[in-house]
Amino acid sequence: MAQIELSAIRKSFDGTDVLKGIDFRIADGEFISLVGPSGCGKSTLLRIIAGLEPQNSGEVHIDGRPVDGIRPSARNLAMVFQSYALYPHLSAFDNIAVPLRMRRLSAIERLPLLGALLPGRRAKERHIRADIEGIAEQLDITPLLRRKPGQLSGGQRQRVAVGRAMVREPLAFLFDEPLSNLDAKLRVHMRAELAELHRRLKATFVYVTHDQAEAMTMSSRIAVMMGGELIQAGTPAEIYNEPGDIRVAEFIGSPKINVLPGRIRKDGGVDVLGTTLKLTCNAAAGDCRIAVRPERIELGTGPFSGTVVHLENLGAEAFVHLAVEGTGSRLIARLADVRHLPAMASSVAFGFASDAVRMFDPAGKRIELRVEQAERVREPAHV
Amino acid sequence: MSNAHPIPFRAILRHVLLIAGAALMLAPFIWMISTASKPQTEIFSSELHLIPHQFALMENLREAFAKANLLRFLLNGIIVTVSIFVLQVMVALPAAYALAKLRFLGRETLFALVLFGILIPPQATAIPVFLLLHKIGLLDSYAALVLPFTISVFGIFLMRQFFKTVPDDLVDAARMDGISEFGIVWRVMLPAAIPAVTAFGIFSVVAHWNDYFWPLIVLNSEHLRTPPLAVAHFRNSEAGTSYGPLMAAAMVIIAPLVIAFLFAQRRFIEGITLTGIK
Numbered sequence: 001m002a003q004i005e006l007s008a009i010r011k012s013f014d015g016t017d018v019l020k021g022i023d024f025r026i027a028d029g030e031f032i033s034l035v036g037p038s039g040c041g042k043s044t045l046l047r048i049i050a051g052l053e054p055q056n057s058g059e060v061h062i063d064g065r066p067v068d069g070i071r072p073s074a075r076n077l078a079m080v081f082q083s084y085a086l087y088p089h090l091s092a093f094d095n096i097a098v099p100l101r102m103r104r105l106s107a108i109e110r111l112p113l114l115g116a117l118l119p120g121r122r123a124k125e126r127h128i129r130a131d132i133e134g135i136a137e138q139l140d141i142t143p144l145l146r147r148k149p150g151q152l153s154g155g156q157r158q159r160v161a162v163g164r165a166m167v168r169e170p171l172a173f174l175f176d177e178p179l180s181n182l183d184a185k186l187r188v189h190m191r192a193e194l195a196e197l198h199r200r201l202k203a204t205f206v207y208v209t210h211d212q213a214e215a216m217t218m219s220s221r222i223a224v225m226m227g228g229e230l231i232q233a234g235t236p237a238e239i240y241n242e243p244g245d246i247r248v249a250e251f252i253g254s255p256k257i258n259v260l261p262g263r264i265r266k267d268g269g270v271d272v273l274g275t276t277l278k279l280t281c282n283a284a285a286g287d288c289r290i291a292v293r294p295e296r297i298e299l300g301t302g303p304f305s306g307t308v309v310h311l312e313n314l315g316a317e318a319f320v321h322l323a324v325e326g327t328g329s330r331l332i333a334r335l336a337d338v339r340h341l342p343a344m345a346s347s348v349a350f351g352f353a354s355d356a357v358r359m360f361d362p363a364g365k366r367i368e369l370r371v372e373q374a375e376r377v378r379e380p381a382h383v
Numbered sequence: 384m385s386n387a388h389p390i391p392f393r394a395i396l397r398h399v400l401l402i403a404g405a406a407l408m409l410a411p412f413i414w415m416i417s418t419a420s421k422p423q424t425e426i427f428s429s430e431l432h433l434i435p436h437q438f439a440l441m442e443n444l445r446e447a448f449a450k451a452n453l454l455r456f457l458l459n460g461i462i463v464t465v466s467i468f469v470l471q472v473m474v475a476l477p478a479a480y481a482l483a484k485l486r487f488l489g490r491e492t493l494f495a496l497v498l499f500g501i502l503i504p505p506q507a508t509a510i511p512v513f514l515l516l517h518k519i520g521l522l523d524s525y526a527a528l529v530l531p532f533t534i535s536v537f538g539i540f541l542m543r544q545f546f547k548t549v550p551d552d553l554v555d556a557a558r559m560d561g562i563s564e565f566g567i568v569w570r571v572m573l574p575a576a577i578p579a580v581t582a583f584g585i586f587s588v589v590a591h592w593n594d595y596f597w598p599l600i601v602l603n604s605e606h607l608r609t610p611p612l613a614v615a616h617f618r619n620s621e622a623g624t625s626y627g628p629l630m631a632a633a634m635v636i637i638a639p640l641v642i643a644f645l646f647a648q649r650r651f652i653e654g655i656t657l658t659g660i661k
Contacts, residue, residue: 052555073561085556089574102561164560176552 002063002171002204003028004049009058011044018044020228021058026172031198031205033215036225037251042208045225046174049206051075062171073102078165079174082181084157086149092160093132093145099168100128135163155186162197172204179214191217212252216240224248246364249291255319258297258331262290262359270359270369273327275303278354278372288367291358294319297333299342302351306331308342322348419443419630426626443631447617450628453635455606456613460636463528463598463609464591468584470533475583476576479542480568484554494543500536506596513600527601528609532591538583545579546572581650592640610636 004026011019018041026032034042047053049060051072060067067075078099086095101110104124109115136142139159149157158178165173175194179187195218198205209215215222216236223233224247232244243249249257262272264287268280272290299320306322309330318335320342333350335341342348359367413433418426422439447453481487482494512531513522521527549572557567573580595611602608608616613636617629 047555050555050559052558071561072555072558077559079556079559081552081556083550083552085550085552087553087557087571087574089577098557098562099560164556 004172004204004206005059005061005064006045006049007059007061009045009048009060010056011041011048011053012056018228019048019055022230024223024230024233026204026206029202029204031195031207031218031220033207033209033219033222034225035209035212035215035222035251038210040225041228042210042225043176046079046176046206046208050077050079050174073099076168076171077174078168078170078172079176080158080161080165080178082177084149084161084178084181086157086160086164088149091146091148092141092152092163095149095160096132096135096145096163096167097128099164100131103168104128131167132163135167138166139163154182155190158182158190162194166201170203172206173201175205175207175209177209177211178207180209180211187214194218212254216252222252224251226251242366243291243358244366246289246291246360246366249358249360253293255294255332255334257291257293257358260290260292260324260329260331262288264288264367273304273324273329277357279357279359279369280372281359281367281369283361283367287362289360289362291360292331292352292356294332294334295336296352296356297331297350298352299333299335299348299350302349304351305347305349308344308346308348311341311344313338313341320348322350415630415633418626419634421627423625423627439627440631443627444635446625447628447632447635450625451613451616451632452606453613453632456608456610457636457639459607460592460610460639462525464588466525466529467532467591468587470529471535471538471583471587472580474534475538475542476573477565477568478539479546480564480572482539482543483546483549484551485564497536497539497543501540505531509597509600516601522601523603523607525607528598528607531597535583535587538587541583542576542579545576549575585650589640 006022006024006026009019009022010017022041022045034045036042044053048055051067051070051074055068062075062077086092087098090098104127105115105121109118109121109124115121132145133142136145139162141156141159141163144152144156144160149160152160161178178194179190182190191214194205194207198218207214207219219236221233222236222239223230224239225231226245226247232239232248234242239248239252243252246259250259260272262270262277264270264281264283264285266285268282270277270279270281270288270290277290304324306324308320309323310321312319312321315338318338318341320333320335322331322333323329324331325347354369354371357369359369361367417433417435420438420440420443421435422437422442425435425437425439482490482497508531516522516527516530521530553571553575554567557571562570592609593611594609595615598609598612599615602612605616614629614633617626617632618624
């Protein structure tokens, strides 16, 4: 159980800055997800925490103790890898035993034949066996312990890898995209299992993923990374509802948030697609971008109209792709009721509530809005 | 008709060519067995026949074992090839691990030097190595047979290429588990690289079992001779070469490799395709 503190972590590979000064504090017992598109530096950050990669500058503290220059194994963290990284020549049992044998047995006791003759070895091996059996029971892998990784399915290997991490009772668990090699169904199942494991162990979990669904469903907090910077951290609901940056808004949520070009007038009002919204802001006049989540787009009523260009019916919900008339903009609306889908190529009126609007300046930073009294967007204003 | 059956004709042609090639390759071996089975009088007779009229294989073998200490030579061969292989693995594995998985300054240069080392034929360095062994007084010993081959640049190259295919995650997992870098080489990389080590072993053992050149120049003492020198033992310019026992001895010394091949034919072929050596 540990808190991890990162201060001003910088890292570059061959002159390219991969991490540009990361400051972050992970509280004890938290489930933190580091999310971001590939190449954003999230895996590098995890490897720096683990000690597998040295940072160019900055410090890592675990429980207030600086760990820079300390070997990975001495940091007492456990890591689960994307490829599971099980030793292919060892059985599941021996795989889980490796960290315990490395820690509890002396170098001589680990020798293949001679070690078995030493007096203390048998008692230690008995303890190791008992510990592994306990872990195997928790993870439901007892019948698999004798098998080699090659004879296990993806999900089973995943569990063995988690077992190898759990058995050493680490200060914190590090996960590097552990579910991305599993098929979609198993991934959903393992998501629930990992979240359950976190609740039971109450340990600190640092979880790297590019899959925002994993981050949203499991974590207590999400840290979104882009281009080597940590741009926002918060609970899943905060990240989803109050993105501080347009890149966060676009990365989190599937289908992607709808972004429409807008304009801030001198009096603080906002025009979108020729319509004035019931909103004001304090920002300087100029271009801006308006973002609305697909589920907040209401079809049938509203000041805008668009043509249906594509329909995706998923059974429980449907996505309607609209081309907004008179502009090149496209947007996606989520329909909860799939029984009343608009026809392809038909024209549909749509609108959205003022409180569904998130506004960003051209650089992508969030602009605070004040919602005026009425809920609905005003009819087109003829100026 | 010929259009309807183009494949059988081509297949026949292919087989005829392959059989001809195989016969050409096998001819010396068949001649060796034939000669080893003939008595002296038949060997020097002017007529050419493959099957001896009088079967004398046992006599020739007996004479071969009587004239030279063949068992001792075979034992020498095993001592030398096994020592060379074990030492080569002990040097090549850590070196290959460093070249494949560790990041350090000058790694690419070092690897280029390894590749360069492959290009140098052993004969080119024979004289300097001979002089070196002479200076440290190791000529005419097992050490002289083994030491020059302990660092195999080819082995380093082969293992490095194989280690490149081992996922980095596995190495990182081992580091997280607390295994030292040398521990990773022996506990993680070696078990993962068994096919490559086997392939290299086959290559190395075959090459050094059959090596004639180097033992010939560093050895004087008869008791240290390796199997190929044993055959040369039967060449005698004064009393005339006794071909029957010579061929019988040749049969004996290639027997271990042939038997090993028959037992592990698949491994041999895998190994030879993996190392790209014919």
